[in-house]
Amino acid sequence: MKRLFGMVVLLASLPVYAHGISEADKQAMLGGGLLRYVGLGASHMLSGYDHLLFLFGVIFFLTSARDIVKFISVFTLGHSLTLIFATFAGVTKNYYLVDAVIALSVCYKGFDNNGRFESYLGVKAPNLLVMVFGFGLIHGFGLSTRLQQLPLGEKGLGMLGRIIAFNVGVELGQIVALLGMLFLLSAWRKRPGFQRFSLVANEALVLCGLLLFLMQMHGYLHTRHPGDFGFNTEAHSHAHEHTEVPAPVQHDNL
Template identity: 65%
Template sequence: MKIITFLFANLLLTLTASAHGISDADKQGILEGGNLEYLKLGATHMLSGYDHLLFLFGVIFFLTKFKDIVKFITAFTLGHCITLVFATLLHIQANFYLIDAVIALTVCYKAFDNLDGFRKYIGIQSPNLLTAVFLFGLIHGFGLSTRLQQLPLGQEGLVLRILSFNVGVEVGQIIALAVMGLFLAQWRTRPSFLQFSKAANVLLMAAGLLLLLMQLHGYQHTRFADDFPLNKDEHFHIHENMDTNRDLETAQTAP
């Protein structure tokens, strides 16, 4: 059990440490560069943003018409542009781990919707998807804003820097959608699509749950920094001690 805990804790630690934040190298590049660096950062941030990419993959998974893809992606884009721009301009902030935890839930939601979960398991019609995608876009945009606000943005030329980052995000999104769209278009022509589409969305939901755990774990490190050091050896000993104490409490309360 302790070995499993060790492996799982290290997996969460590795994923948390490599989460798509703003690295020191990115910060240095921004300080030395100009608006083009913000555009580049926005594109790479979206392309490395596995939570955003998983959600987009879920959105277009069953969409076969180009106009439908454009409609839903436009709703998502409008939503994340609104919060990205205005939350950054107004300096509205929140713990980015908690925001990313909510974003992970949007991945789970879309996978659940793709599995027809509302009708099968709750007995209701699926909520309006276009509205849901727009609302989730607002959440994703707030997540992007919290990351952008890690940079020393300043006030002079702030709007242009935000817009440059936003344009970069859209460029990255277009690239990602093109790749995902081509992959799905090819896959739909094969019998395996019907055979494994359910399994793919189950995996999508599992990925969303893993991201949720990862972000909540990261939040513990920021909220209780002294109790959860980011050193792997110390991190393992913390979890090992937690397991030992839990075992002792169980033994003491057992009849």
């Protein structure tokens, strides 16, 4: 457990958890056109490991094109709604907490894929289409909290256009990621070990979701109580900048 916590702390120290809005992104958006927002949305989705893990879990056992289109469309509708409307209305929450819930959605999908509702809890699994839509809303809210870190300008058609452009980029990035996942799963299903290792793969999905959840909660607590999480080098250096070094004491020779 101590080693696991150490791993979480190490991963949590990575800048903005690898898929946030960096200062370089913010500067690039200043005066940038809509294509820049499209590009940022695509790169944000392709680096959004929590979103991609959830998508991987959703399509893991889907084999027909009809089912894949149905579930991905529902997920896309969900995250597009909250991404556009929450951003335009300025509705936001602490993004660490939102991302923690997104991490739990990854755990949920792995848990559901392995039939744990029936085998562990003795209950029927909730309607998957409804759950994917609901989690889509949460994922979109997570994207919205990040997007609102950008200089979107005054509320109006210009701002709405930038939000929609970002959302278009997200969808393009999602399509690219899905194509890669479908290719990987299609090749894997042809191998005799797929059924045997599918259980392990989805247990790993639960573990990844749990690690992401702990990382996000660590980040949330770190922002609320920074003094409880180790040495603050920035504050330390600032403190020394304002500390006067006393002059050496002169001793009379006896």
